[in-house]
Amino acid sequence: MTITATSQxxxxxxxxxxxxxxxxxxxGRTTSKWxxxxxxxxxxxxMMFEDATxxxxxxxxxxxxxLTAIKERFQQKLLTLKVPDKQLIAEQDIKRHMSLLEAExxxxxxxxxxxxxxxxxxxxxxxxLQERTKELMLAxxxxxxxxxxxxxxxxxxxxx
Numbered sequence: 059m060t061i062t063a064t065s066q067x068x069x070x071x072x073x074x075x076x077x078x079x080x081x082x083x084x085x086g087r088t089t090s091k092w093x094x095x096x097x098x099x100x101x102x103x104x105m106m107f108e109d110a111t112x113x114x115x116x117x118x119x120x121x122x123x124x125l126t127a128i129k130e131r132f133q134q135k136l137l138t139l140k141v142p143d144k145q146l147i148a149e150q151d152i153k154r155h156m157s158l159l160e161a162e163x164x165x166x167x168x169x170x171x172x173x174x175x176x177x178x179x180x181x182x183x184x185x186x187l188q189e190r191t192k193e194l195m196l197a198x199x200x201x202x203x204x205x206x207x208x209x210x211x212x213x214x215x216x217x218x
Contacts, residue, residue, distance in 0.1 A: 100136045
C-alpha cells in the first residue's frame with residue numbers, strides 16, 4: 059500500500075511541476091511581446107496626473123500628503139506597467155496605404171481637371187446663350203417697334 063500511495067502522490071506532483079513549467083513558458087512567451095513604457099509616455103502620464111490634482115494644491119496638509127503618496131505609487135506602477143512590443147501597423151502596410159492614397163490623389167486631380175474643363179465649356183455655353191438671348195430680345199424689340207411704328211407711318215402717309 060505504501061508503494062501505491064507514494065506512486066499516487068508522485069503523479070500529482072509531476073503534473074503540478076509540468077503545469078508550472080507550462081505556465082512559465084507561456085508567461086515567458088507573452089512577456090517577451092511586451093515592453094516597459096517609454097520615458098516620454100511616463101512623463102506624459104505623470105503630467106496628466108499632476109494636472110488632474112492641481113486644483114487640490116491648496117488643500118489641507120493631510121490631503122497633500124495623501125496626494126503625494128498616490129503620485130509616488132502611480133510612478134512606481136508606471137515603472138512596472140508593460141505595453142505591447144509589436145507595432146500595430148507594419149511598415150509594409152503603411153507603404154501600401156500611402157500608395158493607395160497617392161493613387162486616389164492622382165485620380166482626384168485628374169477628375170478636378172476634367173471638371174474644370176467641363177465647367178469652362180458650360181460657362182462658355184451659358185455666355186453664348188446669354189448673348190444669343192440678348193440678340194433675340196433686341197431683334198424682338200425692333201420687330202415690335204417696327205410694327206408699332208408702321209401704323210403711325212401709315213397714318214402720316216395718309217395725312218399727307
